[in-house]
Amino acid sequence: MTPYARRGVHGQTVEALARRVLSGELPEGSTLDLVALQSELDVSLTALRESLKVLAAKGMVDARQKRGTFVRSRSDWNLLDADVLRWQFESDRTADADSALLRNLAEVRGIIEPAAVRLAAERRTEDDLAALDTAVDAMGQDGSDAAHAVEADLAFHRALLAATHNELLERMEMVIESGLAYRDRIVHSSPHSQDPVPAHRAVLDAVRDRDPRAAEAAMRALLDQAGRDLDRIGGSDTNTEGPTGQ
Missing domain, CATH: 1.20.120.530 (GntR ligand-binding domain-like)
Known part of the structure; x- marks a missing residue:
């Protein structure tokens, strides 16, 4: 499987967000400031939202009305997903x-x-x-x-x-x-x-x-x-x- 980082801006954004979650920089339960993340990662809001959809599909984040987008508990992550496993080994652990x-x-x-x-x-x-x-x-x-x-x-x-x-x-x-x-x-x-x-x-x-x-x-x-x-x-x-x- 090709790492997301090799798939252009979208893939690099997925990887950057995943690393922040795995490192605890974006801790479990935290609500994401999409405007701040957009600025820090220097990507469009559309690209950011599309990247978050990838992490949502892997159980790492979710979005709810009145709460916004937040990091889910590790118990909800798809730990058997190849990318999630790879990100864990590549993160600062x-x-x-x-x-x-x-x-x-x-x-x-x-x-x-x-x-x-x-x-x-x-x-x-x-x-x-x-x-x-x-x-x-x-x-x-x-x-x-x-x-x-x-x-x-x-x-x-x-x-x-x-x-x-x-x-x-x-x-x-x-x-x-x-x-x-x-x-x-x-x-x-x-x-x-x-x-x-x-x-x-x-x-x-x-x-x-x-x-x-x-x-x-x-x-x-x-x-x-x-x-x-x-x-x-x-x-x-x-x-x-x-x-x-x-």
């Missing part, structure tokens, strides 16, 4: 807040991906295997920078969900990718990053063999390693092994 969000996303992945990979092992096509092979090959390319490694990892997990041939599970990529991309940028930027290929290859081999049980076990092993790697980078694990992108 505390390390504890980021850690909590990563833990939540890790738990979601732990529920979704082991079950999804079982379906992938049962339903995968040759085209699915080709996409997975391409992603694993990209992970193993020498001299790859962090951005390349992140994209290869995302492509692998995206292809796994596609291999389920369940369109609802495929859409879960929008939830998984935001947290996975943020985590991968941390892991792959580590100077001691280990080869990510073996863990992913084990998952792929089981999917290729149409072995749902082995595929699930390999995915759980991959996710467990991913959690340990991130703990080490955060200093909560004294293990000296380097991290592996998962």
Whole structure:
């Protein structure tokens, strides 16, 4: 998904407003001064209102007669929206807040991906295997920078969900990718990053063999390693092994 900031003035306004909400500059329950915001952001009132409609669709703001436009409670936000997830990771948050969000996303992945990979092992096509092979090959390319490694990892997990041939599970990529991309940028930027290929290859081999049980076990092993790697980078694990992108 293309970040709103790349979609012209309207998109940049959406991003700017979202950052203010996520940072607490526009706190929950606060009523927005549209005239002041229009001046600060240097946009037309029409552009501002259109941008607020985007945030309203994501549950972040609302408008009521006699009250005006206000920031809704976080409990009303669409936290599974890919943009909302991305904005949270990109906002000026505390390390504890980021850690909590990563833990939540890790738990979601732990529920979704082991079950999804079982379906992938049962339903995968040759085209699915080709996409997975391409992603694993990209992970193993020498001299790859962090951005390349992140994209290869995302492509692998995206292809796994596609291999389920369940369109609802495929859409879960929008939830998984935001947290996975943020985590991968941390892991792959580590100077001691280990080869990510073996863990992913084990998952792929089981999917290729149409072995749902082995595929699930390999995915759980991959996710467990991913959690340990991130703990080490955060200093909560004294293990000296380097991290592996998962």
